[in-house]
Amino acid sequence: MLNSIKEAVKKLDELSKQKKICVISHYDTDGITSAAIISRALSRWNKQFSIKIIKGIEEEIINALPEKEILLFLDLASNSLDYLAKKNTEIFILDHHEITQEIPQNVTIINPLIFKEEPISGAGLSYLFAKTISQENRDLATLAVIGMIGDTLETDIGKLNSEIIKDSETIIRKGLLIYPSTRPLDRTLEYSSSPYIPGVTGSFKGTLELLKDANITTKNGYYKSLTELTDEEMGSLITAVMLRCANTKQQTNLIGNLYLVKFFNKMEDAREISALINACSRMDCPNISLGFCLGNKKFKEEAEKIYIKYKQHLISALKYVEELEKITGKDYAIINTKDYVKDTIIGTVTSIISRSPVYSEGTIIVALAYNKDKIKVSARIAGRHGRNVREVLSKVVVPLGGEVGGHPNAAGCLISKELEGKFIEELKKTLEIEVVKV
Numbered sequence: 001m002l003n004s005i006k007e008a009v010k011k012l013d014e015l016s017k018q019k020k021i022c023v024i025s026h027y028d029t030d031g032i033t034s035a036a037i038i039s040r041a042l043s044r045w046n047k048q049f050s051i052k053i054i055k056g057i058e059e060e061i062i063n064a065l066p067e068k069e070i071l072l073f074l075d076l077a078s079n080s081l082d083y084l085a086k087k088n089t090e091i092f093i094l095d096h097h098e099i100t101q102e103i104p105q106n107v108t109i110i111n112p113l114i115f116k117e118e119p120i121s122g123a124g125l126s127y128l129f130a131k132t133i134s135q136e137n138r139d140l141a142t143l144a145v146i147g148m149i150g151d152t153l154e155t156d157i158g159k160l161n162s163e164i165i166k167d168s169e170t171i172i173r174k175g176l177l178i179y180p181s182t183r184p185l186d187r188t189l190e191y192s193s194s195p196y197i198p199g200v201t202g203s204f205k206g207t208l209e210l211l212k213d214a215n216i217t218t219k220n221g222y223y224k225s226l227t228e229l230t231d232e233e234m235g236s237l238i239t240a241v242m243l244r245c246a247n248t249k250q251q252t253n254l255i256g257n258l259y260l261v262k263f264f265n266k267m268e269d270a271r272e273i274s275a276l277i278n279a280c281s282r283m284d285c286p287n288i289s290l291g292f293c294l295g296n297k298k299f300k301e302e303a304e305k306i307y308i309k310y311k312q313h314l315i316s317a318l319k320y321v322e323e324l325e326k327i328t329g330k331d332y333a334i335i336n337t338k339d340y341v342k343d344t345i346i347g348t349v350t351s352i353i354s355r356s357p358v359y360s361e362g363t364i365i366v367a368l369a370y371n372k373d374k375i376k377v378s379a380r381i382a383g384r385h386g387r388n389v390r391e392v393l394s395k396v397v398v399p400l401g402g403e404v405g406g407h408p409n410a411a412g413c414l415i416s417k418e419l420e421g422k423f424i425e426e427l428k429k430t431l432e433i434e435v436v437k438v
Contacts (some may be wrong), residue, residue: 023049023052026076052285057077071091329431364389
């Protein structure tokens with residue numbers, strides 16, 4: 001794959017002497033960090049370029065893209081090759097999502113699935129591309145680590161990701177997987193939704209009781225942060241949390257690596273940075289998250305304000321979903337929020353629910369939210385093992401004229417609002433058939 005990246009860099013260099021580059025990237029953490037890496041690299045490379053941040057790819061979006069420019073897609077487009085084949089320009093794709101179509105002549109694609117490489121994020125690919133352009137771009141490795149965390153790939157670190165982590169200023173420590181690990185423990189535990197801790201999440205009293213059970217006390221009136229705990233204190237805290245999660249499926253996912261990255265000259269929890277970037281985009285401010293990634297202090301202040309609003313929206317959405325009547329069956333749940341939950345946060349809501357103790361391992365959760373004349377659909381698998389939700393969703397959506405993007409454990413799509421009833425009906429049938437097969 002690294003040789004293919006070298007060839008792609010040479011090809012882009014030649015083509016860009018005649019044409020401007022149009023960068024199109026996804027609006028989640030992985031996409032934003034990818035865009036930040038590539039924009040910095042292109043700027044240092046003295047290339048002319050523009051950037052578009054989008055929620056997802058549809059035929060109309062591709063049709064509107066300029067043919068007088070080179071198109072460079074980041075963290076998307078692997079499943080839109082049929083549309084891209086019709087564009088009269090050269091196209092480059094740095095993406096890690098599944099490929100289901102023939103690769104056209106005008107497309108140069110770098111995707112780890114083609115080369116049977118280890119899983120790597122879009123930001124990781126963008127970093128390898130930038131590092132191939134110039135070793136000067138090694139300072140962008142931190143953004144690649146944040147993108148990796150944003151795409152939850154930190155549990156499967158192979159050779160490529162290990163090299164990226166080495167290039168960055170990342171500190172790794174084993175511990176309880178709650179974030180931010182750099183803030184006082186009482187606040188971190190009380191507001192922890194991933195993992196959800198029964199009797200503690202959302203309860204100040206429950207948080208203090210847990211810290212008392214773990215024999216963790218205040219110093220000068222303040223609790224330590226997670227990263228400041230001694231090994232003995234960390235062990236006691238993990239035990240106290242695991243006892244409260246004893247009847248849930250979360251125990252195996254409570255312990256792992258904490259990643260601390262240097263951001264704005266301060267060591268920060270990569271998960272918290274990832275969540276903040278994601279929040280800005282979900283609140284329709286991807287320009288703020290991109291500016292934040294590029295080190296703009298003004299955008300940092302704006303991003304922190306937006307993050308607070310986002311968390312308020314998220315809490316309201318979770319409360320609404322908790323009380324909403326759902327369509328349920330054997331190992332599946334369909335949650336139709338209509339226009340009560342923003343389409344930009346429905347994916348996050350679905351992810352949080354899939355990690356909560358509410359649904360058993362392997363349950364497919366499909367959530368819907370209105371987006372003007374369309375419906376955003378997000379599908380997740382509860383736990384880490386079960387059916388391929390991307391395949392399940394494709395069986396319903398493709399016959400209706402749509403397309404699905406994502407991974408086996410997390411997928412999504414857009415459908416026309418007028419197909420709402422038909423989609424739900426066909427989805428129920430497919431889910432029931434899939435259960436019978438299993």
